Amino acid sequence: MAAALVGGAPGPAPGQGPGQGQGQPGPAALYVHWPYCRKRCSYCNFNKYVVPAADEAAVRACLVREAQTLLRLSRVPSITSVFFGGGTPSLASPGTIAAVLEAVAGAVHLPTDAEVTLEANPSSASTARLAGFRAAGVNRLSIGVQSLDDAELRLLGRDHTAAEAQEAVKAARSLFPGRTSIDLLFGLPGQSRSAWARGLEAALGLCDDHVSLYQLTLERGTALAAQVQGGSLPAPTQDLVADMYHAARAVLVAAGFRHYEVSNFARKGALSTHNLSYWRAEQYIGVGPGAHGRFVPWGEGSCSREARVQTLEPDAWMQEVQSRGHGTRRRVALSPLEQLEEVLALGLRTDEGITQERWGRFSPQLSLDAVFGVPGEARELQQQGWLVLDGSGLRCSREGLALLDSLLPTLLGQLQRRWAPRRSTTRDGDGGEAAGVVSSGE
Template sequence: IPRSDNQDVMLECLQRETETLLKLSQVSRITSVFFGGGTPSLARPSTIAAVLETVARHAGLSEEAEVTLEVNPTPVGSSKLEDFLHAGVNRFSIGVQSLRDDDLKVLGRDHNSQHALQTVVEARRLCPGRVSVDVMFGRPGQCVASWELELDELLSVCDDHVSLYQLTLERGTQLFRQVQKGQLSVPSDDITAVMYDSARRILQKRGYLQYEVSNFARNGAISQHNMSYWKASQYLGVGPGAHGRFVPRGEGDVCREARTQTLEPDVWLREVQQRSHGTRRRIPLTHLGLLEEVLVMGLRLIDGITHQVI
């Protein structure tokens, strides 16, 4: 969901692109919806409700469908959780990242550890068993001992799903420049490998089963939406920079396409207003290309890939 000074215009464009892509595709049954990328918790709950209504009007969306919202754990984000629940969200993914305030500042986050913990507690109250927490390791100055203590602290309030990510330095960011200049240092690959193995051990001890490279769940609370990516199911991507993989209706009925929507939010808005969608690129996937995707994504899963899938 893009930021926009005029949320009514943003909502209209999200609805129009959703409707257009659903009509263009053979996707007739929606099993999950994921509001993520950017900061969707800044949107009005009514925007979420309207998009879900559009999906339900043009495709099958059962009451059992998983509807996830990524939440930035600020006071503003946490204050609207109940309204998002009433709008149709039934699962929250909270970007905690760290419980160390100094690290959050280095990462450029606009919340602190207290905000994060309060958000997790409130989300669990509203959606028990359906709250995921993102946490990051390999941060500047981090050591194995401090990481283990932090993870133990976080797991004492976590729900049934944890996503564990290693910090990736993105070229062009302030953090990347600070590391390049030697102002900050990140742990070596050997140290981050120990952190990863240590986290897997701690999570397993707490009852979390690893089902993918970065994801752990207990009580069967796996992310159905992400599993559809990793199992190479069809999916639609709506909004600036979104990606989709689906079979277009009426174009041979067998050739799957990789579609990418326009990245820049302002340009995307204009394009949707002009032609009802912001698709910038369409790439037909050959059988070999689809097989490569199945292999690459499937190897992320603990279960691996069966001969039947290939």
């Protein structure tokens, strides 16, 4: 075993981050899932449901109760940000949003300036409705524009027009100046480079200080995937999609946007605090049907970080919340290696990458240099200009960021190989992992 893998004093026990050996859980972000939509878009396979009429009072009561229960189980001292996603959260009433935020503030510290984001569709984003959300406590909007071309919107099965999207963004910017984000899709079947360039130019003339660009993925079971597979629509080539991505990046950077994450661009410091908490592998609590979470349930006597998933189907979820306070369907204690794999896969999505400090919180004895600075594939990626490892940490170069999906398997493999001998030399007499190998990083 190389000395670089070992040196230093023993760290905290597995599952304990700095200070947590003394029972001090850290803060967390909160995600709240509203599962209902007016219609299902042709490309969507998210956990959403189209119903004639949702029992909003019942859903609200369950969101409030589950939030209170999970906050109590986590014992987090504060919530750093709240994100209402879906589904279409802008279909919920401002009263529901206010009730959840009031419950959170009543259970833990919710700073007055904490980022509170709500996803909105243009068809449910009138000025009056958005003003209601602002009064409820929302201070940032993410609007699902997707396209500013009516033909593309019809192809995607969206329930709004380009004109409605423009009006919704204008209304949002008047109420949430500097804090209105828009989503755009590229790589649509039949979409040309010129059509994408025109759409991006139109979006630039409309958008605020944050833009999210997502390559359309043809998911199994969706109407759009069936059309492409059946031959009625042409699938874009990977070269074309790559050209679209690089062209969009160049245009946005020239317009003053920082490319701070694979799909996200911001200017004037308008980065999404909530999404950064995911990419930095911080704790987050998921509330609502199908929501995911990553936190330590200190209230149950545990000191291990868990991956949690709430029950998918809304009616079944509500029954579980009503009977036991929460609808957690699946929970798995993450091993130290699994936590590091998440740190790696998520952190490399950002332009800051994985800082030495953050890696050290999760791995106090196995450093970034010990894993990725030794001879092997990671060093070759550095020599090829795709990856950078220095005193700041590990990150992708500008060119490497666009290739992250192809780089990750190599990097994860190297992490697993470097971790294996470390595990074999830190076993106690009973075959379990000895204390001090790695922390949870909370």
